[in-house]
Amino acid sequence: MKNISLEVENVSKQYRLGEVGTGTLSHDLNRFWARLRGKEDPFLKIGETNDRSVKGNSDYVWALNDINFQIEQGDAVGIIGRNGAGKSTLLKLLSKVTSPTTGNIKVKGRIASLLEVGTGFHPEMTGRENIFLNGAILGMTKKEIKRKFDEIVDFSGVERYIDTPVKRYSSGMYVRLAFAVAAHLESEILIVDEVLAVGDAEFQKKCLGKMNTVSQGEGRTVLFVSHNMVAVKELCTKGILMRNGTIDYKGLTIDTIHEYQKDAATNARYIHEGSPESAYGNRNIRILEFAAIPASGQDLNIESGIAVKLRFYNYTPNIALDTTFELRTVDETVVFHVGAFIKDKQNLKIGEYTVEFVIPANILNAGNYYFKLFFGKDQTELLLGADNLIGFEVENVKMGIKTHVYPGIIRPKFDYKINVS
Incomplete structure (x- = not known):
């Protein structure tokens, strides 16, 4: 018989954009009156899917919509998906x-x-005091916490600062101690969000090792949200793929990641039709077109090269505007991070601008990629950031008689000089 440690049944979460409550007294009264009569909340029948890539018409958004799953004791489950898919909202509910x-x-x-x-963590309390506070919240006795205390401090590496208020900690120290507390105190379920990205590579490896021990060695349940597919593969045995507030796929980790990778490569071109005011963006920048297409031929492959085109509308004159293109693999490895200076303060006008460049042939290996896009003001302020607006798949090209995909992110073509003596 299955030993279920966590069960989620028909869970949804609705938010009203920009408001606390429903926004009007009449709406609040209607909601209260429906609850008194045992009726369904009337505002649960309206709202839109949480798709941030399109402009909505409702003030109500379903951050999560009809989520159902079970997790068995001892399972290590990776929850993956694009930004805004609902992963962090789900963990907050759990x-x-x-x-x-x-x-x-x-x-x-x-x-x-x-x-x-x-x-x-309470910022005014010391690291030592916060360890005991968190243990008490979990229902542990002071004696039980003391038994784990030295192990927690040793793992975190912040022994020198353990009696210093945590508000004086760096973000890295904060995460080190927070993870050590969460992983070592005696809980049956450990939930970890993307915060491990704050730590250095050595500590991240240490954390993954500890979570692996918690799951496989101690039989505790682990839920892990990450954009790092390598870490998800290493730690998790099962996966949940989320998209626009719903569960898109559940299964073995490798199959779930494969579905995520297919999804990341399906939208190689974004074109907005209509007025700039309704395009993706904000009051500073609206993106009208963003595309990655073959530089030559009909197919996007290793030998075609990739023509990248960005067309946008700028609403702020007289600033030094730049845009940055960051290309990543679907397991979040950065391939390159390059920028283009648009205009200086004197010459930048309100209006439409286009940036184009070509990723040469025989650079990218076969695989799935996506762009992060940033617009900056005076090299100090972020005007707009866009994740996953476009993604694309580079198809393989056989090398000689070999048809398999070679390892590596790049697959350059060299002109070899070979001398025989």
């Missing part, structure tokens, strides 16, 4: 930071969570 709008969450055992940097 950690009881916020409550679902509809549905039920059944938990067997205690939960230790590591969500955003700073969650669960």
Whole structure:
């Protein structure tokens, strides 16, 4: 018989954009009156899917919509998906930071969570005091916490600062201690969000090793949200793929990652039709077109090269405007990070601009890629950031009689000089 440690049934979470509550007294009264009569909340029937790439018409958004899954004790489950898919919202519901709008969450055992940097720690208290506070919240006795104390401090590497208020810690120190506390205190379920990205590479490896021990060695349940597919493969045995607030796929880790990679390569061209005001962006910048197409031929492959085109509308005159293109693999490895200076302060006008460049042939290896896009003001202020607006797949080209994909992110073609003596 399955030993279920976590069960999520028909869970949804609705938010009203820009407002606390429903926004009007009449709406609040309608909601209260419906609840008194045992009726369904009337505002649960409206709202839109949480798709940030399109402009919505409703003030109500479903951050999560009808989520259902079960997790067995001892499972290590990776939750993956694009930014805005609902991953962090789901973890907050499971950690009881916020409550679902509809549905039920059944938990067997205690939960230790590591969500955003700073969650669960009191900034005025020392590291030592916060360890005991977190243990007490989990229901542990002072004696039980003392037994784990030295192990927590040793793992975190912040022994010198353990009696210093945590508000004076760097973000890296904060995460080190927070992870050590969450992983070592005696909880049945460990929930970890993307915050491990704050730590250095050595500490991230240490954390993954500890989570692996927690899951396989101690039989505790681990939920891990990450954009690092290598880490997800290493730690997790099962995966959940989320998209626009819903579960798109559940299965073995490798199959879930494969579905994510296919999704990341399906939108190689974004073109907005209509007025600039309704395009993707904000009051500073609106993106009208962003595309990655073959520089030659019909197919996007290793030998075609990639023509990149960005067309946007600028609303702020007389600033030094630049845009940065960061190309990443779907497991979040940065391939390159390059920028283009648009105009200086004197020459930048309100209006439409186009930036084009070509990634030469025989540079990128076969695989799936996506762009992060940033617009900057005076090299000090971020005007707009866009993740996953476009992604693309580079198809393989056989080398000689070999048809398999060679390892590596790049596959350059060299002119070899060979001398025989």
